Amino acid sequence: MLKLHGIKMSNYYSIVKLAMVEKGIEFEEVQQMPGRDEDWLARSPMGKVPSLETPDGPLAETMAIIDYLEETHPDPSLWPGDAYARARARQIAHHAIYYIDLAARPGLNSAAFGAPEDPAINKMVGKATPRGIQSLARIAQFDPWVAGSEFTAADIVVANTVPLAQMVCQKLCDIDIMSELPGLADYIGRVNAREASQKIAADK
Numbered sequence: 464m465l466k467l468h469g470i471k472m473s474n475y476y477s478i479v480k481l482a483m484v485e486k487g488i489e490f491e492e493v494q495q496m497p498g499r500d501e502d503w504l505a506r507s508p509m510g511k512v513p514s515l516e517t518p519d520g521p522l523a524e525t526m527a528i529i530d531y532l533e534e535t536h537p538d539p540s541l542w543p544g545d546a547y548a549r550a551r552a553r554q555i556a557h558h559a560i561y562y563i564d565l566a567a568r569p570g571l572n573s574a575a576f577g578a579p580e581d582p583a584i585n586k587m588v589g590k591a592t593p594r595g596i597q598s599l600a601r602i603a604q605f606d607p608w609v610a611g612s613e614f615t616a617a618d619i620v621v622a623n624t625v626p627l628a629q630m631v632c633q634k635l636c637d638i639d640i641m642s643e644l645p646g647l648a649d650y651i652g653r654v655n656a657r658e659a660s661q662k663i664a665a666d667k
């Protein structure tokens with residue numbers, strides 16, 4: 464059986480877990496903190512969570528895991544069937560990771576784990592993250608899902624990256640990034656109302 468290693472408070476872990484629950488895949492969860500010990504690095508070369516234990520070996524990196532799950536468990540699909548629509552949905556998922564999550568993440572230790580604040584980091588986070596959100600407006604549809612009428616993995620990624628970035632920006636920069644994009648807050652509420660999202664929230 465597939466085993467998902469990581470911690471429930473990790474948003475990347477939640478992305479993979481939500482994809483598995485949405486797909487109805489059976490799996491076991493293995494509690495694993497990020498770390499640098501050799502055993503864990505063999506499963507996740509950067510020591511990050513999550514990592515998936517597959518019958519063929521370990522696999523790290525969230526989007527690679529999502530692709531693996533899609534190929535091994537194609538039904539229900541988490542990507543649109545049409546090549547362009549699929550690429551656009553992937554574009555949105557990558558946008559959320561690179562320009563929203565990674566823009567805010569340098570402030571995470573201060574915002575959530577009590578590390579001292581660094582004004583230079585706060586400034587960088589407060590500049591880059593709103594830009595990521597504003598530019599998402601150019602590709603997001605919220606009609607009702609982020610890539611259009613079909614629920615996709617892009618929804619899973621956006622709904623599990625924006626709220627963390629929102630928390631960091633609010634705490635460190637007093638910026639409400641949700642308000643930068645009309646419809647975003649309601650849309651995230653729609654994703655969170657899905658049965659699979661409710662299960663993940665209850666597990667936390």
Ligand SMILES: N[C@@H](CCC(=O)N[C@@H](CS)C(=O)NCC(=O)O)C(=O)O
Nearest residue numbers: 473474475497511512513524525526
């Ligand atoms: N690129 C990785 C990012 C995963 C990631 O950043 N995980 C965080 C937890 S949410 C982590 O392990 N942080 C600890 C560290 O960076 O050492 C992925 O796509 O899975």
